[in-house]
Amino acid sequence: PGVAVLAAVRMQSLINIDGGKLFELDTNQSYKGNGYTVTNHGNDNYSLVLSGCNYTAQLGLTFLGGSWDVTVTGENTITGTTYGMSVTKTAKVTMRGSGTLNLKGSTDGIAIDQQGELTIDDAGIKINVTGGNSKVCSGISVIGLGKLEIKNGKVKATGYNGIQTGSGRIDSWNPDLGYSTGTIIISDGNVTAEGSNGGAGVDIL
Numbered sequence: 001p002g003v004a005v006l007a008a009v010r011m012q013s014l015i016n017i018d019g020g021k022l023f024e025l026d027t028n029q030s031y032k033g034n035g036y037t038v039t040n041h042g043n044d045n046y047s048l049v050l051s052g053c054n055y056t057a058q059l060g061l062t063f064l065g066g067s068w069d070v071t072v073t074g075e076n077t078i079t080g081t082t083y084g085m086s087v088t089k090t091a092k093v094t095m096r097g098s099g100t101l102n103l104k105g106s107t108d109g110i111a112i113d114q115q116g117e118l119t120i121d122d123a124g125i126k127i128n129v130t131g132g133n134s135k136v137c138s139g140i141s142v143i144g145l146g147k148l149e150i151k152n153g154k155v156k157a158t159g160y161n162g163i164q165t166g167s168g169r170i171d172s173w174n175p176d177l178g179y180s181t182g183t184i185i186i187s188d189g190n191v192t193a194e195g196s197n198g199g200a201g202v203d204i205l
Helices: none
Strands: 029-033 036-042 043-051 055-059 060-061 066-072 075-080 081-087 092-099 100-106 108-112 115-121 126-130 138-143 147-150 154-158 161-169 178-182 184-186 190-194 202-204
Touching: 092 190, 108 115, 108 126, 108 147, 126 138, 138 147, 138 154, 138 190, 154 161, 161 184, 161 190
Parallel strands: 043 066, 055 075, 060 081, 066 092, 075 100, 081 108, 092 115, 100 126, 108 138, 115 147, 126 154, 138 161, 147 184, 154 190, 161 202
Antiparallel strands: 029 036, 036 043, 075 081, 081 100, 100 108, 161 178
């Protein structure tokens, strides 16, 4: 029998970073950009190291699938004209590190929807999230089967609502699956949620 050859992964189907950089990665191969490194560890496991990463792009930093370990070192600022960061579809993201990540979006600073999950779990990490000031905007928004879990670290979220959960589609490509309401779990860490223009710090819809 022949030996199976695994094709390189087209990373744009899993992550949109730095304005939509297009690259492919074989297992145990890395791509180094301006202030970031993406690595394919195989079996749908990936890592992203942010170290002095600063850019502005429409989609900010978007995770679309796979399991991601994100390490934050130094000072990093990502600004999106829609979201600062989005965790969507089936992406599972865990953030750790000793640095600072500033995320800014004109709608949401962080948007977690469909079946995306974000876990923040490191005493040394600092995440500042800024969303828009109109009623549809939040610092952090969690809808659908999206899940936000903060186990440790320092997180500050500001927007019309600081942190908001509500109803959203489970799968944008399969509307028959219907809607669900996002989940937020905060078990430790230092979390500040600030609303503006009459919005709430934490809004559960």
